[in-house]
Amino acid sequence: MTPLVQAILDGLLVGGVYGVVAVGLSLVFGVLGIVNFAQAEFLMLGMYVAWFAWSFLGLDPMLGAVLALAAGFMLGYVIQRLLVQRVMSSDHVAQIFLTVGLLAVMENGALMIFGPDFRSVQTDAQMISYRLGPFFISAVYLKAFVAAVAISVALWALLNRTWLGRAIRATAQDAPAAQLFGINTRWIYGIAFGLGAALTAFGGGIVLSFAPAYPTIGANYVVLMFTVVVLGGLGSVMGALLGGLLVGIVQSASTLVLPIQLQNLALFVIFIAVLALRPEGLLGKAAK
Amino acid sequence: MMIELENVTGGYGHRTIIEGIDLLVAEGETVAILGVNTAGKTTLIRAISGALPHQKGHIRFEGRDISDDPPHARVSSGLACVPEGRHIFPQMSVVENLMVGAYHRRSSALDEDLEAAFTLFPRLKERRRQMAGTLSGGEQQMVSFCRAMMARPKLLLMDEPSHGLAPMMVEEVHSAINDVNSRGIAVLLVEQNVSSALRVASRGYVLDHGRITLEGTAGELADDPFVKKTYLGI
Numbered sequence: 001m002t003p004l005v006q007a008i009l010d011g012l013l014v015g016g017v018y019g020v021v022a023v024g025l026s027l028v029f030g031v032l033g034i035v036n037f038a039q040a041e042f043l044m045l046g047m048y049v050a051w052f053a054w055s056f057l058g059l060d061p062m063l064g065a066v067l068a069l070a071a072g073f074m075l076g077y078v079i080q081r082l083l084v085q086r087v088m089s090s091d092h093v094a095q096i097f098l099t100v101g102l103l104a105v106m107e108n109g110a111l112m113i114f115g116p117d118f119r120s121v122q123t124d125a126q127m128i129s130y131r132l133g134p135f136f137i138s139a140v141y142l143k144a145f146v147a148a149v150a151i152s153v154a155l156w157a158l159l160n161r162t163w164l165g166r167a168i169r170a171t172a173q174d175a176p177a178a179q180l181f182g183i184n185t186r187w188i189y190g191i192a193f194g195l196g197a198a199l200t201a202f203g204g205g206i207v208l209s210f211a212p213a214y215p216t217i218g219a220n221y222v223v224l225m226f227t228v229v230v231l232g233g234l235g236s237v238m239g240a241l242l243g244g245l246l247v248g249i250v251q252s253a254s255t256l257v258l259p260i261q262l263q264n265l266a267l268f269v270i271f272i273a274v275l276a277l278r279p280e281g282l283l284g285k286a287a288k
Numbered sequence: 289m290m291i292e293l294e295n296v297t298g299g300y301g302h303r304t305i306i307e308g309i310d311l312l313v314a315e316g317e318t319v320a321i322l323g324v325n326t327a328g329k330t331t332l333i334r335a336i337s338g339a340l341p342h343q344k345g346h347i348r349f350e351g352r353d354i355s356d357d358p359p360h361a362r363v364s365s366g367l368a369c370v371p372e373g374r375h376i377f378p379q380m381s382v383v384e385n386l387m388v389g390a391y392h393r394r395s396s397a398l399d400e401d402l403e404a405a406f407t408l409f410p411r412l413k414e415r416r417r418q419m420a421g422t423l424s425g426g427e428q429q430m431v432s433f434c435r436a437m438m439a440r441p442k443l444l445l446m447d448e449p450s451h452g453l454a455p456m457m458v459e460e461v462h463s464a465i466n467d468v469n470s471r472g473i474a475v476l477l478v479e480q481n482v483s484s485a486l487r488v489a490s491r492g493y494v495l496d497h498g499r500i501t502l503e504g505t506a507g508e509l510a511d512d513p514f515v516k517k518t519y520l521g522i
Contacts, residue, residue, distance in 0.1 A: 163394055170377050170388045177375035180337055181439060182363040182392030 002134050007253045013141040015248020016148035019241035021203030021221060022228035023155065024196035030235030031172040031192035034084060034095050038102035040218035040225055042072050042197040045106070046204025047213035048114060054121045054208075061121055062147050065205025069151075069198045076197025080190045088189065103218070110215035120212035144206045151202055152241050155195075159237065168192055172235070223264075227271055233281025242282055246270075290315050290443050290474045291336065291349050291367075298335045298342035299498075305331040306498040309345070313443060318465065318475040320489035320506070322482050322519060328498040329478045330372050333447045336476070337369045338362045350442070364392045366442035370449055372478075374432040378421025382412055385420045385431050389438030405434035408464065426457035433464055443474045450481055462488050482519035486510050 025039040049071045050064030059067070079102070087094045128139035159165035170178040171188045179185050204213075211217075228247050232239025247267060254266030274282065290313045299305035306328040313319045323329050334340035336347060338359030347355050349365050357365070368389070377385050386405055390398055406413035409430045415423060420431050429449060436444055446465070450458040458481070465475055465488050479485035486492060486506045494502035494515065502512065509515050 163391060166380075166384060166388055167391060169380060169384075170391075173377045173379055174375050176339055177371060177377065178388070179359045180339065180363065180369045180371060180375075181388050181435070182360045183388075184358070184360045 003256055004253065006135050007256055008249050009135060009137065010141070011249035011252030012245060013137070013145040013248070014252065015245035016145040016152075016241075017203060017206055017244070018224060018228055018247050019244025020148045020151055021200050021207070022225040022232075022244055023152070023237055023240040024198070024200035024203070025225050026196075026229045026232065026235055026240040027199065027237060028193055028196035029229070030237065031168055032080075032084070032088065032189050034088070035099070036102075036193075036196070037096065037099040037222070038106060039196070039200055040222040041103055041106035041110075042076065042200040043204035043207065043221055044110060044213065044215065044218045045075070046072055046201030047208045047217065048110065048119075049201065050205035050208045051119045051121065051213050054123075055119075060123060061205055061209040062143060064208065065147060065202045068205035069202040072201025072204075073194040073198035075194075077190045077194030079197070080193035084193060085186065085189065107215055107218060114215060116215060118212040118214045121208060123209065125209070140210045144209055147206050148203070151199065155199065155237065164191070168195075227267060231271060231274055231281055233283045236281065236283045239281055239283035246282075289313075289348070289351065290317070291347070291476070292351075293336070294346045294348070296332075296335060296342050296345035296347060298331060298340060298344075300340070304343075304498065306335065306342075306495075309500060311493060311500065313474050313476050315442075316469065316472045316474055317491065318469050318477060318489045320485040320492040321476065321478045321495055322485060322492055322509070322515070323495035324518075325480070327495040329495055330447055331498075332495065333369070333372070333445050333476075333478055337367065337371075337445055339369075339371075360392075363439055363441075366440075367445065368436040368439035368441035368443075369445040370429075370432050370436045370447065372447035372451070374425075374428045376420045376423075376428050376431045376435070379419055381417050382420055382423070382431055383416045385435050386438050389435035390440075392439060401438050401440070405437060408467065409434065426453050426460070429453060429457065429461060433461070437468070441473060443476065444468055445476050445478075447478045448480060449477070450479065450484070458484065482515070483510075 021043055028036045046068035049068040050061045053059040053064035053067050054061055087098050125139040125143055130137045167183045167188055171185045175185045228243040229240050232243030250267050250270050251263045254263045258266060293309050293311040296309040297307045321329050335342040346353055354362055386402060412430055449461050468475055477485055477489055486509060489506050491505050492509045493500050
């Protein structure tokens with residue numbers, strides 16, 4: 001029993017981070033109706049921002065994540081206004097071309113600018129583990145989880161308790177009607193895309209506390225992100241957070257019975273099972 | 289003059305739906321636009337709200353040309369809309385839907401206006417926390433109407449507010465229009481239900497194949513042989 005509880009605990013902590021990384025993808029789809037294949041590149045970008053903040057300013061990756069949030073927002077907003085806005089009402093092929101192209105540009109741009117080296121941080125928290133009865137909790141993962149929960153609560157409050165949040169949700173649910181009531185939906189699309197990029201970049205900042213940054217790390221996360229988002233229900237914010245926790249737990253628990261190389265096998269089995277039983281995902285669009 | 293349309297032509301792409309529309313609504317007046325289903329009534333409403341910008345002509349609101357204003361700017365001038373098909377936000381609560389109506393002026397006197405909406409339709413107060421998408425058609429129409437009123441409009445556009453409603457609800461909608469009118473707000477009403485539209489409106493225009501073919505007071509229109517034969521079935 002103890003190993004299982006330990007595995008669930010580990011999975012829960014890392015799953016919170018998966019949730020934050022993936023929620024940006026879900027938000028962008030929910031509001032703009034665009035599947036952003038370049039979303040994971042904002043994670044890579046966030047990791048580099050946090051790495052430079054650590055390396056030159058001596059900032060902890062959790063603080064670096066806040067800088068990553070700001071950088072992700074600005075870049076996302078500009079990309080939406082300059083590029084994504086042009087394909088908003090185009091067909092899906094044009095949208096896929098744009099976001100896949102963006103992925104290639106961002107990945108290769110990072111390779112050109114930062115080089116192929118792995119860049120990691122050394123922090124005190126990496127050496128610390130807390131004991132809780134028979135269980136161990138790593139300080140790095142605990143910090144990452146707390147940061148993930150904090151940003152999730154902030155996102156929830158923004159969407160549900162502010163005028164901007166109401167405008168974002170109204171635009172997601174019925175853009176023409178939102179426009180009739182004074183909401184500048186084009187501006188909202190920019191804000192929502194920026195916010196999605198910001199959340200994923202923030203996730204990248206916290207991922208840096210336990211994993212190294214390199215230009216192609218987005219490719220390692222992209223399938224995971226789509227799994228999380230589809231599990232939770234594409235377009236649902238709470239669903240993505242829940243999906244992240246589930247994915248973390250499944251990955252971690254599967255290592256008890258399967259070799260670690262097969263941890264994604266268990267994930268996809270559960271993924272297919274959930275989709276067979278609930279094709280709209282765990283929360284569907286209900287929590288949009 | 290509240291709103292003034294001069295030679296307005298509009299449609300989708302190269303397809304012209306309405307042509308050469310001249311129309312006036314005075315302060316505090318209720319005006320009906322009558323016509324069959326494909327006459328262009330909704331296109332006309334969408335041209336005024338800005339949802340489908342018109343191609344030629346001018347729309348003046350309180351004397352100012354708003355032809356080039358995007359829809360989100362027109363609401364701040366004092367124009368609110370109860371769109372065809374209600375278009376409430378299904379995954380927002382009743383209260384949140386109403387709050388979106390007040391978006392352009394943000395927080396000022398929100399509670400007061402919410403209270404006014406709930407006094408008019410006590411049923412909405414009972415369901416204030418319920419997701420609007422789970423309400424009945426009539427209740428959704430109440431939400432759509434109150435949402436528009438939350439914008440504190442000077443002119444309210446209503447596109448088929450009684451469409452698909454039970455006769456009792458139609459009565460309720462029309463008494464709501466009278467209530468709006470008594471507060472000095474002008475109403476431009478599109479209705480297929482011609483006899484009831486002529487009961488709440490003081491004047492009307494008949495739209496046929498995208499052009500205005502007839503205009504007059506509600507009494508004149510109700511007595512017009514063409515209107516009688518075509519719309520009232522007398």
